Amino acid sequence: MRTIVTALALIGTFAAGSALAVDMPKEGKTRCGACHSIEKKMVGPAWKDVAAKYAGNADAEKTLVANITKGGAFGWKLGNMPPKGMGATEPEIQSLAKFILTLK
Ligand code: HEC
16 A cells, blocks of 8 residues: 555656746757757757747648758748757657647
């Protein structure tokens, strides 16, 4: 009985922790993390701000995949993003575009 209670308490802690802080996926840290964070503008815009820019845009995912793949400037006036960040593969770009659009 005691073990079960402890286990439940632990699960509760994990669930609460992950709800508070969204972590960048591993490929995001290695391919994009030098210039982007979720919450803060760095070299590039905060991914939360990108999500806000595309809120309600039906083509958001397609547009993001295309923009991340070709790089360049997208109106943030921060300079130019290198194509594919730091060598992201196509599947990584697709999953990162999806991830960015889940942010609020
Ligand atoms: C060398 C720095 C650098 C790296 C690495 C980088 N970015 Fe960027 N990114 C930028 C800059 C600078 C901008 C803003 C360009 C502008 O001013 O419009 C940007 C803009 C963006 C945007 C906004 C696109 C839009 O349509 O508004 C997204 C999304 C994005 N980056 C995703 C990524 C992802 C995903 C990766 C990793 C695969 C990545 N970036 C890697 C510098 C970088």
